[in-house]
Amino acid sequence: MSAPVMLGMPGPPPAPRGVGNLRGEESFPAAARHALADTQLRQNLGNATRTIRAKRAQVVAEVPDWEELREAGRQLKVHTMAHLPEYLAQLEHAVTAHGGVVHWARDAAEANAIVVGLVRAKGIDEVVKVKSMATQEIGLNEALEAAGIAALETDLAELIVQLGHDKPSHILVPAIHRNRAEIREIFLREMADVDPELTDEPAALAGAARKHLRRKFLSAKVAISGANFAVAESGTLAVVESEGNGRMCLTLPETLITIMGIEKLVPRWQDLEVFLQLLPRSSTGERMNPYTSMWTGVTPGDGPQEFHLILLDNGRTAVLADESGRDALNCIRCSACLNVCPVYERTGGHAYGSVYPGPIGAILSPQLTGIEDNASLPYASSLCGACYDVCPVKINIPEILVHLRAKHIETYAAEHRVPTAEASAMTAAAWLMSNPTRWKLALRGGRLGRILGRKRGVIGEVPLPLVKQWTDSRDLSRPPKQTFRDWWAKEHGTSTGPA
Amino acid sequence: MKIALFITCLADAMFPEVGQATVRVLERLGHRVEFPQQQTCCGQMHVNTGYQRQVLPLVERFAEVFEPYEAIVAPSGSCVGSVRHQHTMIAERFGAAGLVERVGAVAAKTYELSEFLVDVLNVTDVGAYFPHKVTYHPTCHSLRMLRVGDKPVRLLREVQGLELVELRDAEQCCGFGGTFAIKNSDTSTAMLGDKMRNVLGSGAEICTAGDSSCLMHIGGGLSRLRAGARTVHLAQILAATREAPLMLVGGQAAAGTTTGPEAGR
Numbered sequence: 001m002s003a004p005v006m007l008g009m010p011g012p013p014p015a016p017r018g019v020g021n022l023r024g025e026e027s028f029p030a031a032a033r034h035a036l037a038d039t040q041l042r043q044n045l046g047n048a049t050r051t052i053r054a055k056r057a058q059v060v061a062e063v064p065d066w067e068e069l070r071e072a073g074r075q076l077k078v079h080t081m082a083h084l085p086e087y088l089a090q091l092e093h094a095v096t097a098h099g100g101v102v103h104w105a106r107d108a109a110e111a112n113a114i115v116v117g118l119v120r121a122k123g124i125d126e127v128v129k130v131k132s133m134a135t136q137e138i139g140l141n142e143a144l145e146a147a148g149i150a151a152l153e154t155d156l157a158e159l160i161v162q163l164g165h166d167k168p169s170h171i172l173v174p175a176i177h178r179n180r181a182e183i184r185e186i187f188l189r190e191m192a193d194v195d196p197e198l199t200d201e202p203a204a205l206a207g208a209a210r211k212h213l214r215r216k217f218l219s220a221k222v223a224i225s226g227a228n229f230a231v232a233e234s235g236t237l238a239v240v241e242s243e244g245n246g247r248m249c250l251t252l253p254e255t256l257i258t259i260m261g262i263e264k265l266v267p268r269w270q271d272l273e274v275f276l277q278l279l280p281r282s283s284t285g286e287r288m289n290p291y292t293s294m295w296t297g298v299t300p301g302d303g304p305q306e307f308h309l310i311l312l313d314n315g316r317t318a319v320l321a322d323e324s325g326r327d328a329l330n331c332i333r334c335s336a337c338l339n340v341c342p343v344y345e346r347t348g349g350h351a352y353g354s355v356y357p358g359p360i361g362a363i364l365s366p367q368l369t370g371i372e373d374n375a376s377l378p379y380a381s382s383l384c385g386a387c388y389d390v391c392p393v394k395i396n397i398p399e400i401l402v403h404l405r406a407k408h409i410e411t412y413a414a415e416h417r418v419p420t421a422e423a424s425a426m427t428a429a430a431w432l433m434s435n436p437t438r439w440k441l442a443l444r445g446g447r448l449g450r451i452l453g454r455k456r457g458v459i460g461e462v463p464l465p466l467v468k469q470w471t472d473s474r475d476l477s478r479p480p481k482q483t484f485r486d487w488w489a490k491e492h493g494t495s496t497g498p499a
Numbered sequence: 500m501k502i503a504l505f506i507t508c509l510a511d512a513m514f515p516e517v518g519q520a521t522v523r524v525l526e527r528l529g530h531r532v533e534f535p536q537q538q539t540c541c542g543q544m545h546v547n548t549g550y551q552r553q554v555l556p557l558v559e560r561f562a563e564v565f566e567p568y569e570a571i572v573a574p575s576g577s578c579v580g581s582v583r584h585q586h587t588m589i590a591e592r593f594g595a596a597g598l599v600e601r602v603g604a605v606a607a608k609t610y611e612l613s614e615f616l617v618d619v620l621n622v623t624d625v626g627a628y629f630p631h632k633v634t635y636h637p638t639c640h641s642l643r644m645l646r647v648g649d650k651p652v653r654l655l656r657e658v659q660g661l662e663l664v665e666l667r668d669a670e671q672c673c674g675f676g677g678t679f680a681i682k683n684s685d686t687s688t689a690m691l692g693d694k695m696r697n698v699l700g701s702g703a704e705i706c707t708a709g710d711s712s713c714l715m716h717i718g719g720g721l722s723r724l725r726a727g728a729r730t731v732h733l734a735q736i737l738a739a740t741r742e743a744p745l746m747l748v749g750g751q752a753a754a755g756t757t758t759g760p761e762a763g764r
Contacts, residue, residue, distance in 0.1 A: 033685045042689075342672045346689040380683060382676025382690070383547060385643035402585075405549030426545055430553035433508070433539040434560065443512045458722050469681040473688040474719030477513055484506050484515035488534045 013107070014370035015315035020108035020139040021167070022315075022369050024353015027376040031351040038348075041177050045348050048176045049339045055285025056336060056390070063281065072274045073393040077330035080265050081320060087232040087265050088311065094235025098297020100307040107314045108138035111259055114310055115140060115224065116147045118257055124149075124221050130239060130246045131155035132226025133171060133333055134259045134312055136355040140224070151224065152216055154245040156209050163190035169349030169357065171335040172283050177348050180205060213245065223249035223304070227260040228332070229275060230309075232267050236296045237309070240279060240289045250293045256304035261312050263320075263329040275332060278392035282334035315368035324403040328363045330393045335360075337387035337397060343380055352377060359387035363400040371408045378404035444486070446479035453478030502532050503565055505573040505582075505609065507711070508540035514711045520738035521574045521612055524625055527740075528616075532572075537564045543581035546589065548678045555593045558586045562601045570619060571609040574734045576641030576709045579611040584644060611641060612734055613650040613709055623653045628741045630660030633731075634703035636694070636717065638710040639672050651709055651733055658736060666706075667697040675716035691720045698728055709733045 015022050024031060035041060060066055080087060092102045105111035119127055127144070129135065129151050141151045141162075153162045157175040161168050164186045168174030175183070184200040187208055194208050225246065229238040237258055239246050250256060266272060280289040298307050320326050338344045338358030349357030354365035354374065362381055366374035378401045387397040413419065419427070432442045453459040459476035462468060470476060482490075502525060510517045522532045541561060542554035561582065565571045573579050583606045590598040616622055635655060641647045655663050674680065674690025694717055698706045706721075708714050711732055718730030729747070739745035 029683050029685065032683065036685050036689050342674070342690050343683075343686055346693075347686055379679065380686075382639070382672045382674060382679045382687070384639035384672035384676070386639075386670075386672070389643055399588075402547055402549075405547070406551045407549075409549035410552075422548070423550070426548065426550040427553055430542075430545060430550070430557065433542075434556040436537045436539060439508075439539045443508075446512050458719070460723070466681055469684040470719075472684060473691065473723065474716060475722040476719060477715055479513055480515050482515060484511045484518040485534070485536060487515055487519070489536070492534070494536060 011321055012313075012317035013315070014318050014373075015137075015368045016107050016109060017369075017373070019112070019143075020137055020314070021355045022137060022365050023373050024351075026353070028347075028351055028353070028380040029376060031353060032347040032380070035347045035351045040179070040182075041348050042346065044177055044179050045345055048173065049345045052173075052285055052339045056282060056339065059281045059285050059287055063277070069274060069278055070392055070394050073278050073332075074330065074395075076266060076271050076274060077393050078327075080267060081263065081326060081329055083267075084262065084265070084320065087267055088262060090232040091230055091235060091265060092311075094233065095297055095307075095309050096235075098235050100235070100297040100309055103308060103310045105259075105310050105312045105314070108312075111138050111310050111312050111314070112140055112143035114308075115257055115259070116143060116149070118255070118308055119144070119149050119222055120147065122222055122255060126150045126152065126216075126220065127222045127224055128152050128154050128216055128220040128249050128253065129158075130223065130225035130249045131158045131174070131241070132224070132259065133355060134226045134261050135224065136168060137261075138259070138312065138314060140259070152213075152220075154213050154217070154249055155241070156206060156243055156245075159209055159213070160186060163187065167350060168355060170338060171333050171356065171358075171360075172338075173335075177350070217245075217248040217252055220249070220253045222255045222257065223253040224257045224259070225249060227258050227264055228279070229272060230260060230265050231269050231272065232265050234269055234296055236269065236294050238272065238292065238294045240276070241291045241293075242284060242286075242289055244291055247291050247293050250295065251303045253304055255306040255308075256295075257308045257310065259310045259312055261314070262316050279332055279334055282332075282336040282390065282392040315370075318370070319364075319367040322367065322407075325363065325367050325400050325407075327395045328360070328367055328400060330395055331360050331364065332393060333360075334392055336390040336392065340386040340390050341381075342384060342386070343382065347380075352380065359397045359401075360395070363395075363397055363404060366404055366408075371404060371411055375408050378402075378408060440483075440485055443483045446483070447481070449476070449479040450481070452476075500530060501567070501569045502530055503568040503571045504532050504534045505538060505541075505565065505571050505578070506534065507573055507575045507578045509715075510574060510711050513715070514732065517574050517711055517732045517734050520732065520734040521572065523738040523743075524612075524616070524627075524734060525572065527626060527738075528620060528622060530620075533568070535564045535568075541578045541581045541586075542589070543578060543585065544677055546581065546585045551589060552593060554589050558589045558594070558602060559598065561586065562598070562605045565605050565609070566601070569608065570615065571605070572612055572615045573609065574612050574709065574732060575711060576611045576638050576645050576647060577712060579609055579614075580640040580644035582606050582609045611645055611647060611709060612737075613641075613647055613654055614645065616654060616737075617650040624657035625654065625737050627658040627737045627739055628660050629658050629736045629739045629745060631705050631747075632662045632664060632703045633705045633707055633736070634664050634666040634698060634701040635669070635733075636666055636673065636698075636706055636708040636713065637669055638708050638713045641709050642670060647709070651707075654733070654737060655707070659741075661736070664701045664703050666701050666703075668693070669697075673713050673717050675713045677712070680716060687716075688720075691716060695720050695724070695726065699726055704728055705736075706730050707733050707736055 160175040170176040344358040542557035586602040674687040714730040
């Protein structure tokens, strides 16, 4: 179970290609280039992340034992992952005992097929949905549409994204890239029953969405949700949300279908105490989220009378098999790492290609799909470490990014006979650096750069590969006449210091 | 105390004046500094770019070269961060038995300059003089890997003539990130743009920090724009005195009395 996966050995399968939303069409640098040019996006993201960062910082600072809470959250997650098979079996047993039906889905395609089958059996063509990352991941809405079933998103931001024929760009605030003027325009264009006099006041926009959704809540026969947590010992599922749309979906329809990644477990009911403190403060910057809905199987005469739980793998077992990367599964989807990330703040979420953007996406998506399908994501970070500082379960994101970079380099080297130019350069540099005499001579080669810098005292634009990537936007310092070690040898002789 | 200077490959090749300034500050405080000439590089660039196996000889070399000293001081938060956090990982994964303990012992006595001055030598006033308006950028690895906190600022507050002004969003990365600046140059430049805007907004003439790499990035951007502000390493400010002031000449900062490579540059 804990044996390291050797290269070339068949391991657990990654999330399959051709289904779901874990892979982008472009590499991160290419997608980021487009996003960075969108000035409206830059403004919207800058304002939104700045606001939410400040809110989070304030409510975290008022918790005296925040660090202990983080450590408790981390340990609970590490423990759960180490005993995942047992806890999953316990959950299945408990849900079944309370009248629910548990389905196991190896991947996105299986999960989608199960949902389509369940909805078709009801003979309906419309379902309501609670905001859920798992269903975004597997491309459920697309699969339902292909089967002639309309899926209505009921979270306000997801509704904005859906009506705008857009993709979510943030885990918690999927329409963070939109401002209220854009939202008004989308509503006027796409919402059949909207008041043509609609203003861009937030209350007016929310009111329009509320009216639009209310009729659907009352008529829907089937709801589809994700889950924030599942308690193994009791079989209880939990969804936390802000708008009450989740509560409507989870209680009004006759049938509820919940799709949950297998890593969302907590062993005991009391463990929720830790996560229900960590999550709202980290995500929305609230002391407590407005709605926490919990249900255990079915209760006669109260709420949905038919409950299906779909447990989704879709590459998670492959992540669990990597000792150095598996902590990515500990994520509770708070998105604090997105809000503090200087890269995310400037590029937005779409540049990451996957439904999981930002620092957590950069370590989760490549592991779920296999590194070769998201190879540019582990490099989409300056390793500044801001994400690690805010993570409520202390995932060492920079360390995993570095691990995945190594995994990418080694996977490539194992599969190709000719090394990349970068690999050759790195090997050469290591060779030079492993011997002081070679290194001393190599350093003197920097003097060639003095010629380039003789006019201004700095090196301006140089149209050579790699150098160009630097000098396009920054001058390069002119190398000195003498390296430090040459200066030292001249001043002190070569005998200083042990040989 | 037997102190060794860990120059870092970047300062060795590109910014020897930063190494000279580090030596000058420590000598002025009455310490003798040695420069073990067998040192090369900590290997951070390799590790962070994904070339971990190649780094083992560098990690072994670092431990071997610096083991004999009581303290190892470097003018870089980032390279010290690599020694403290990455060398053990490399030793664990690829090293021979016993290497983990050796690199751990050396890492425990390896300090970034401001840490060494404030925590080990217990000084904040190093007798420096630098009559300029300065803002301080806390580099990411100094801030979040080493947790140097306000140590650099405490040192700067004691510098005579220096007016310290606040940098907005100081804790945000400047966008350097090693090979990130090349591989994701557009995003890196966007981050740099905001950092420069805040440096210029502070009204400072000088942006200082404890890392030559980040300063090379911010300074390279400021220079390209002819922005009227420049970067100077913390060690150079601390090394400057009334008797031997730091002369800001052209695009470079040069120590007035040094016989080093920057004189007459």
